[in-house]
Amino acid sequence: MKRTLITGAAGFLGSHLCDRFIAEGHHVIGMDNLITGDLKNIAHLFPLERFEFHHHDVSNFVHLEGKLDYILHFASPASPIDYLKIPIETLKVGSLGTLNLLGLAKEKGSRILVASTSEVYGDPLVHPQNEDYYGNVSPIGPRGVYDEAKRFMESITMAYHRHHGLDTRIVRIFNTYGSRMRLNDGRVVPAFMGQALRGEDLTVFGDGSQTRSFTYIDDQIEGIYRLLMSDYVEPINIGNPDETTILEFAEEIIQLTGTNQKIIFKELPQDDPLQRQPDITRAKEILNWEPRVHRRDGLQKVFEYFKSLSPEELQKKEHRDFSSKQ
Numbered sequence: 001m002k003r004t005l006i007t008g009a010a011g012f013l014g015s016h017l018c019d020r021f022i023a024e025g026h027h028v029i030g031m032d033n034l035i036t037g038d039l040k041n042i043a044h045l046f047p048l049e050r051f052e053f054h055h056h057d058v059s060n061f062v063h064l065e066g067k068l069d070y071i072l073h074f075a076s077p078a079s080p081i082d083y084l085k086i087p088i089e090t091l092k093v094g095s096l097g098t099l100n101l102l103g104l105a106k107e108k109g110s111r112i113l114v115a116s117t118s119e120v121y122g123d124p125l126v127h128p129q130n131e132d133y134y135g136n137v138s139p140i141g142p143r144g145v146y147d148e149a150k151r152f153m154e155s156i157t158m159a160y161h162r163h164h165g166l167d168t169r170i171v172r173i174f175n176t177y178g179s180r181m182r183l184n185d186g187r188v189v190p191a192f193m194g195q196a197l198r199g200e201d202l203t204v205f206g207d208g209s210q211t212r213s214f215t216y217i218d219d220q221i222e223g224i225y226r227l228l229m230s231d232y233v234e235p236i237n238i239g240n241p242d243e244t245t246i247l248e249f250a251e252e253i254i255q256l257t258g259t260n261q262k263i264i265f266k267e268l269p270q271d272d273p274l275q276r277q278p279d280i281t282r283a284k285e286i287l288n289w290e291p292r293v294h295r296r297d298g299l300q301k302v303f304e305y306f307k308s309l310s311p312e313e314l315q316k317k318e319h320r321d322f323s324s325k326q
């Protein structure tokens with residue numbers, strides 16, 4: 001039986017990956033320090049013999065007994081609100097955490113896939129973004145802690161591949177949405193859905209002319225799975241090229257949720273990328289992958305999920321106490 005380590009297992013992408021690898025018949029070892037993740041996302045896996053959970057921060061040395069076939073490194077704060085609140089932890093998990101997991105992969109002879117991001121392109125001057133674009137990132141801006149950690153993650157992963165012959169994969173993940181996103185993590189899908197459900201106005205940052213391209217979770221997980229099982233070592237974009245402005249997106253959510261909320265405009269956060277759309281030529285050619293879920297259908301599903309949450313969860317404004325400094 002394949003043994004697979006998934007870091008960030010209690011998070012949004014990590015928990016869906018745990019489900020997928022359990023369904024594929026693997027023994028899954030989930031690891032998380034629970035700083036932004038939540039055990040309720042994987043509670044349904046605890047009774048399974050093929051699942052085990054380790055409460056551990058991968059920025060510290062990682063030790064595991066036994067063989068390990070695959071490692072998927074998905075531990076990281078991933079929303080602007082989180083990495084602004086816990087910038088040092090964000091830098092550490094992308095750098096030291098990746099280093100520790102590459103070391104573990106080398107020791108165990110595992111294949112390792114690391115979760116990179118469209119943020120490596122920064123505020124892109126090339127549109128749509130293909131994998132050969134080097135990006136336009138401010139190292140010292142508020143997003144620098146995330147963007148530069150992920151860029152370092154890519155560099156050190158390629159170094160381990162070239163220098164040690166490690167079997168590595170790099171996925172560049174574009175905006176993804178689905179169940180188990182934290183309602184109050186600040187990302188635009190849960191933000192707008194939560195506002196619509198609480199009867200609040202939708203907060204569009206800037207004039208809403210900035211664009212994003214949203215991928216449904218099932219498509220994202222399929223792309224990651226195919227990349228892991230391929231033999232392709234260079235980075236691959238996984239995202240849905242269906243691009244929208246944030247203002248149109250807010251209007252779409254108001255229509256979909258059947259609410260009469262107004263749109264109000266707030267200041268655009270610093271370094272908020274003006275445009276983002278993946279070029280997925282490489283994923284199509286190499287992985288025979290492309291997204292299948294239309295945004296309208298995906299948003300409907302995620303709305304059903306948010307609607308099913310308890311009124312207390314809907315009202316929670318702050319999910320975690322980030323006050324402890326490192």
Ligand code: UDP
Pocket residue numbers: 079080175186187188189191192203204205206210212246268269272273
């Ligand atoms: N955004 C917004 N209102 C919100 C939350 C986000 O207009 O309440 C905008 C944000 O400024 C950005 C886009 O939505 O332009 C996507 O933001 P998100 O934080 O989801 O991800 P990003 O792609 O910026 O990392």
